[in-house]
Amino acid sequence: MHADAKKTCSVRKDYFCKINRVAHPTGPMTTTLPHDPTPDTLVQLLDRVASEDAAALRALYDLTSSKLFGLALRILVKREWAEEVLQDAFVNIWRYAGDYKAGLSAPMTWMAAIVRNRALDYLRRQKANGASAETEWSDALDDTLPANEADPSEQMLMSQEARQLAICMGRLEANQRQAVALAYLRDQSHSEVADVLKVPLGTVKSWIRRGLEKLKTCLGGL
Amino acid sequence: MDLHRYAGLVDQLAAEYTLGVLRGGSRRRFETISQHDPAIRLAVETWRLRLAAMTELGPAVAPPPEIWPAIERRLNLVNARRDATAAAARPVPSAAPVIRQKPSWFENLSFWRGWSIAATAIAAIALVVSIRELSTVAPVPAPVPAPQVAQEPRIGYVATLADQQSNARMLVTWDDRTSEVTVRRLSGSSDPSDKSMQLWGLPKEGHPVSLGVLPVGGTARFKAASVNAFPMLAVSVEPVGGSPNPNGPTGPVVYTGKVIPAA
Numbered sequence: 001m002h003a004d005a006k007k008t009c010s011v012r013k014d015y016f017c018k019i020n021r022v023a024h025p026t027g028p029m030t031t032t033l034p035h036d037p038t039p040d041t042l043v044q045l046l047d048r049v050a051s052e053d054a055a056a057l058r059a060l061y062d063l064t065s066s067k068l069f070g071l072a073l074r075i076l077v078k079r080e081w082a083e084e085v086l087q088d089a090f091v092n093i094w095r096y097a098g099d100y101k102a103g104l105s106a107p108m109t110w111m112a113a114i115v116r117n118r119a120l121d122y123l124r125r126q127k128a129n130g131a132s133a134e135t136e137w138s139d140a141l142d143d144t145l146p147a148n149e150a151d152p153s154e155q156m157l158m159s160q161e162a163r164q165l166a167i168c169m170g171r172l173e174a175n176q177r178q179a180v181a182l183a184y185l186r187d188q189s190h191s192e193v194a195d196v197l198k199v200p201l202g203t204v205k206s207w208i209r210r211g212l213e214k215l216k217t218c219l220g221g222l
Numbered sequence: 223m224d225l226h227r228y229a230g231l232v233d234q235l236a237a238e239y240t241l242g243v244l245r246g247g248s249r250r251r252f253e254t255i256s257q258h259d260p261a262i263r264l265a266v267e268t269w270r271l272r273l274a275a276m277t278e279l280g281p282a283v284a285p286p287p288e289i290w291p292a293i294e295r296r297l298n299l300v301n302a303r304r305d306a307t308a309a310a311a312r313p314v315p316s317a318a319p320v321i322r323q324k325p326s327w328f329e330n331l332s333f334w335r336g337w338s339i340a341a342t343a344i345a346a347i348a349l350v351v352s353i354r355e356l357s358t359v360a361p362v363p364a365p366v367p368a369p370q371v372a373q374e375p376r377i378g379y380v381a382t383l384a385d386q387q388s389n390a391r392m393l394v395t396w397d398d399r400t401s402e403v404t405v406r407r408l409s410g411s412s413d414p415s416d417k418s419m420q421l422w423g424l425p426k427e428g429h430p431v432s433l434g435v436l437p438v439g440g441t442a443r444f445k446a447a448s449v450n451a452f453p454m455l456a457v458s459v460e461p462v463g464g465s466p467n468p469n470g471p472t473g474p475v476v477y478t479g480k481v482i483p484a485a
Contacts, residue, residue: 054299061290066282069289074280086285090293101408103382103393105274112277161271162278169279180241184276187242212237219272 037063038156042107050098057094063157064108065090068115075119075185085122089115106159120187168218176211179204225255225262236265240273377484381455383477391477392457394421395484396449403433403449405442413438420460422471423452424478430456430471435464449481 042063048056068089072082092114100110158166169177175197182193194204225232238244239252256262294300378398382390393406405421413419422430433446436457449455456478458471465472 054294054297057293057297057299058290061293065289066284067278069285070281070283071277073283083285083289086289087292087296091296094297099409101390103406103408104390108278109274113274116277158278159275162275165272165275166279169276181276181279183241183243184273189245190243193243208238208241208243209234212234212241215272216233216237 039106043102046097046100071115072119085118088118108157109159168215172211172214176207179207180211233265237269240269379449379481380484381479381481383479402443403446414459417459418462418464420458420464422456424454429469
């Protein structure tokens with residue numbers, strides 16, 4: 001339970017650790033060009049999308065679809081489901097871009113919340129239709145994914161909150177991190193998380209409780 | 223049951239509620255209690271902000287190429303583009319090519335709508351934190367590219383101005399470095415026609431001080447005396463050009479909000 005953070009992060013499959021390393025390189029980001037897209041770029045594009053600028057939606061799609069598809073896959077695992085959800089999400093981004101408030105949430109957070117909500121909706125519908133939604137929370141998934149270290153411009157689009165959260169998630173023990181992420185991203189209960197991770201209910205409860213306590217300490221009072 | 227009697231219990235429940243693992247009867251009871259307890263709602267909103275960025279973490283995966291054409295088809299963007307070209311000469315009617323429906327999930331998220339004053343204050347703080355770098359708040363060394371920091375405003379104070387229904391309508395930030403006030407209209411803020419909106423600082427004692435008349439629409443940025451002399455800001459609707467009375471608004475005050483130090 002007291003493994004040190006570095007050791008925890010040496011687990012190669014752990015994507016939070018990957019992100020963590022990428023978002024906060026130890027040296028200065030000298031390769032970053034001034035014209036790289038930033039969250040501000042996304043805000044401007046959303047603004048244009050709100051006035052039904054199709055070219056802006058395309059640009060937004062080019063900048064964010066890989067990140068958002070990754071999220072949809074993370075929640076749904078099945079590719080064809082994730083593809084449908086990504087479509088749904090961009091249809092919604094087009095329709096509701098005018099409701100986006102730059103002061104209240106970062107653009108990537110806003111779009112990712114749309115994807116998560118569409119994905120959870122989709123999951124509920126599949127369950128209602130009797131489909132087996134028992135998708136594995138698969139670390140093996142990370143093995144099949146292209147490493148995302150290579151794309152610093154994508155990291156530039158992350159909100160500051162996400163960068164900070166990545167650091168703090170990286171400080172949790174791997175099992176705490178996984179339980180917290182699973183519960184949040186898939187909106188799963190303690191017992192559902194316990195089923196997926198194949199550990200007793202009490203264990204999951206304590207992982208999540210301790211994980212949340214550590215997150216609070218690390219993130220501070222906001 | 224008084225949740226506050228147990229140290230840390232409210233925050234723990236708020237965290238588990240926001241994460242989604244508080245379920246069934248416990249969840250409903252917690253919601254009921256929180257309706258009459260601003261401290262609990264504040265804890266929940268704080269956790270919502272802490273966890274919202276979780277969706278941004280994780281590996282990117284390139285979607286297959288056929289997804290974009292499918293989106294274009296569903297939104298009829300190809301036709302819209304053709305129509306726009308054909309109709310380039312005449313003014314475009316304001317009717318949207320896509321019917322905007324109310325999304326059901328959107329209504330369910332109090333994160334976006336119906337913010338309490340406490341929540342909007344927290345949102346404002348979150349914005350400031352994001353501007354000032356979270357790393358300075360948390361005990362974490364978080365190197366960021368230096369050029370980026372240099373370009374960022376140094377926000378000293380922030381205020382979220384809300385209408386009488388507590389809907390956040392304007393976000394006011396004060397940049398220490400440039401002595402500029404930035405007033406950003408949030409969606410839902412509308413300018414009355416043939417009137418001006420004027421920003422006021424409300425001191426603890428004495429009459430309101432005009433900070434400036436806001437240009438119509440969009441984001442306004444102007445030099446002003448420091449806002450830290452004022453615990454509250456207000457926006458009133460005035461005749462075009464601003465209040466004829468230098469010592470206060472003559473028209474209705476439509477938005478108010480507390481000034482919060484960002485440090």
